[in-house]
Amino acid sequence: MDGICLDHNATTPPLPAVVQAVADCMSRCWANASSSHAPGQQARQRLAAARSSVARLLGCRPAEIVFTSGATEANHAALLGALGREPGRDRLVLGAVEHAGVMRLAQRLQDEGVRVDLIPVRGDGALDLEAARALMGADVALVSVLAANNETGVLMPLGELAALAHGCGAPLHTDATQWTGKLPFRFQDCGADLVSLSAHKLHGPKGVGALLVRQGLQWPALLAGSQERGRRGGTENLPGIAGFAAAAEALLAGPPLAERAAATAALRDALERELLARLPGTRVYGAACPRLPNTSYLRFGTLPAELVLARLERVGLVAAAGSACSSGGSQPSHVLLAMGVPRDEALCAVRLSLGATATRAEVGRVVARLGDALGPLLAEAARTACPPPDTHWRAP
Numbered sequence: 001m002d003g004i005c006l007d008h009n010a011t012t013p014p015l016p017a018v019v020q021a022v023a024d025c026m027s028r029c030w031a032n033a034s035s036s037h038a039p040g041q042q043a044r045q046r047l048a049a050a051r052s053s054v055a056r057l058l059g060c061r062p063a064e065i066v067f068t069s070g071a072t073e074a075n076h077a078a079l080l081g082a083l084g085r086e087p088g089r090d091r092l093v094l095g096a097v098e099h100a101g102v103m104r105l106a107q108r109l110q111d112e113g114v115r116v117d118l119i120p121v122r123g124d125g126a127l128d129l130e131a132a133r134a135l136m137g138a139d140v141a142l143v144s145v146l147a148a149n150n151e152t153g154v155l156m157p158l159g160e161l162a163a164l165a166h167g168c169g170a171p172l173h174t175d176a177t178q179w180t181g182k183l184p185f186r187f188q189d190c191g192a193d194l195v196s197l198s199a200h201k202l203h204g205p206k207g208v209g210a211l212l213v214r215q216g217l218q219w220p221a222l223l224a225g226s227q228e229r230g231r232r233g234g235t236e237n238l239p240g241i242a243g244f245a246a247a248a249e250a251l252l253a254g255p256p257l258a259e260r261a262a263a264t265a266a267l268r269d270a271l272e273r274e275l276l277a278r279l280p281g282t283r284v285y286g287a288a289c290p291r292l293p294n295t296s297y298l299r300f301g302t303l304p305a306e307l308v309l310a311r312l313e314r315v316g317l318v319a320a321a322g323s324a325c326s327s328g329g330s331q332p333s334h335v336l337l338a339m340g341v342p343r344d345e346a347l348c349a350v351r352l353s354l355g356a357t358a359t360r361a362e363v364g365r366v367v368a369r370l371g372d373a374l375g376p377l378l379a380e381a382a383r384t385a386c387p388p389p390d391t392h393w394r395a396p
Helices: 016-028 038-058 071-082 100-111 129-135 158-167 238-253 257-278 305-314 334-338 360-385
Strands: 065-068 091-095 115-119 140-146 172-175 194-198 209-213 282-285 295-300 324-326 329-331 350-353
Touching (some): 016 238, 038 065, 038 238, 071 100, 071 140, 071 172, 071 194, 100 115, 115 129, 129 158, 257 282, 257 360, 305 350
Parallel strands (some): 091 140, 140 172, 172 194
Antiparallel strands (some): 065 209, 194 209
């Protein structure tokens, strides 16, 4: 059976042009871009050209790009760099539904004595702006939120958050890893002062990403060194950066992202509509909010996510659970818990994320396979949940 990947929020397949750019750079432009000899200067020119390509995609100045190993490093550079920049500003304000990597960093910082406050979300997954307003103050070092949640796909109000952060003199950082490549994005217009992203989420290679730092904002380096204008030490991953640039150029050469997003959102809506009609007990999370066009986060009745994913893989569908599994068992999604979803329901959540090449015919196959795989399980669950018929005799 032909496999269909429904896990494009985890990663995306590298484009052929990306693979070619990485291979070409490794074989023909392998010199160190910091070297002063001719091969080094050739590498330096390629680095500059790649930086310009990525800047055009992201609507920023080339000098505002700091290439990193990915969004995780960029997020660490943003959060850790904020601490100690200004006397008296020693508190971080983060969204309660941040990526798990940021939440783990926040917990580590709290264990070390750093004050971290979380902005709650409403039941629909939207950030509570009034609660955010109450958390602002002269002691805030940084406000940091996801631009788009990686599980629900819910978009966060960056403009409003920027106004709140700037109103108390704090910069705004956003992790736009899921947003970039799916929706139009311009650094100059988003309101954030720092932006993190990873190339592999937009059909580039893994192991490369960027932290965008608004011009004029002095930000301490996470890794000391002379590279990236002294903002990120270490020899640049030029093959990865070349692949990043190739992915950016492919997006720039294709149809406008707004058109692609509208087409993908129509496919997602059709997928959800047909699943809701075919599989009783299906619930979609975050559907009342503006979302990423490709993302659907749902549960099928009370079927555990692990069971659902195993059945889906049998019929050639690859998806992701909302819960993180370990040898000790499963933990519910912290995103759903923050939304007020009961723990047992959160353990049933499954994320379906469409790819850029998804079609209406593919959505039809997904619905048919999901229905065949889960329909009998849901029917059996409904049957066993019903009370047995009363066969005891009663006197008239």
